[in-house]
Amino acid sequence: MSALTVSQDPEQSWDDLVRFWEEMEWPEGSKVEIIEGIITVSPARAYRHNVIAARIQRRLYSVIPDNWEIFQTLAIAVPSRLGMLIPDLVVAPVQERPEAESHIPAALAELVVEVTSKSNARHDRISKPAAYATAGIPLYLLVDRWAPEGPTATLYGEPKGDVYRPLSTAEFGESLKLPAPFDLVIDTSEFPAA
Numbered sequence: 001m002s003a004l005t006v007s008q009d010p011e012q013s014w015d016d017l018v019r020f021w022e023e024m025e026w027p028e029g030s031k032v033e034i035i036e037g038i039i040t041v042s043p044a045r046a047y048r049h050n051v052i053a054a055r056i057q058r059r060l061y062s063v064i065p066d067n068w069e070i071f072q073t074l075a076i077a078v079p080s081r082l083g084m085l086i087p088d089l090v091v092a093p094v095q096e097r098p099e100a101e102s103h104i105p106a107a108l109a110e111l112v113v114e115v116t117s118k119s120n121a122r123h124d125r126i127s128k129p130a131a132y133a134t135a136g137i138p139l140y141l142l143v144d145r146w147a148p149e150g151p152t153a154t155l156y157g158e159p160k161g162d163v164y165r166p167l168s169t170a171e172f173g174e175s176l177k178l179p180a181p182f183d184l185v186i187d188t189s190e191f192p193a194a
Contacts, residue, residue: 037082045115045117053113055190060091063181070089076104080135089113106132116144151191151193152171154169167179
């Protein structure tokens with residue numbers, strides 16, 4: 001099953017789009033995002049996808065401060081890019097009084113992680129990093145199981161405008177280091193390939 005998109009009136013405001021996203025009854029278990037102003041409904045993540053996210057999450061818990069959390073289903077808002085995105089993992093400080101119950105501003109995130117799915121890898125490679133960089137999220141980790149050259153993990157940083165600079169890339173089986181504030185080595189040999 002691949003992603004389904006829901007068209008919206010181009011004259012509709014960001015607030016109207018978010019309200020529609022929040023209030024609509026979507027298929028249970030699906031992932032519903034707004035990507036470049038288009039509501040995108042994707043099926044539940046596959047087993048191997050979840051294993052990769054869980055292994056990264058386990059490693060991150062050993063290095064994050066007590067007042068930070070790792071979220072798997074938290075939406076992050078990037079209104080300037082018409083985006084309400086749900087990364088596989090978001091590392092962000094816990095908000096005592098969040099502005100909204102359904103999402104946080106993307107600028108609060110310290111790290112986002114995306115694990116590609118075959119059906120929507122383009123979003124993880126192009127649309128989402130542009131939104132994350134625009135929001136100023138310091139680090140973006142893309143675990144691309146479906147990369148044309150073979151499964152890889154690429155760490156991006158130093159956002160400028162809507163572009164990240166690639167900091168390092170590891171083929172599955174190699175290690176990848178996350179810089180401060182994480183100072184963590186991720187061993188991609190723990191990741192199941194496609």
